[in-house]
Amino acid sequence: MAYAPSTVQDAWDNHFAAFAAHDMDRILLDYDEDSVVTTYDQTADRISVFKGVEGARTLFEGLFEALSDQSDLAAPVIDVSEESNMVFLVWRCPASGFLDATDTFTHNDKTKKISRQNVAYKTG
Structure with a gap:
């Protein structure tokens, strides 16, 4: 059966679980x-843009490698909005050098795929 989330929450649940497990195939869905x-x-002070599925693969290859120690991975803010088809996420993983990060995800109204994602993060 093909992956076809019916809500933003369904898509988010997949994304968050795939992220935590470093499951590339699942996150690319x-x-x-x-x-x-x-x-x-x-x-x-660098902006990078990743387009399409292959762009997302490139992004997550680097991110999964950088997140080698998730012992203190935390996501204190997760706001899923079905009304706006958006997710707002604040996370950090200091053990891997991510002091703070903020993501916003805009999902396609029909497919619930991520149409736009903006990420700002600070390392140290």
């Missing part, structure tokens, strides 16, 4: 060829 992820590395 949340993206399609129209997806755009923009990241801002506050420490390096």
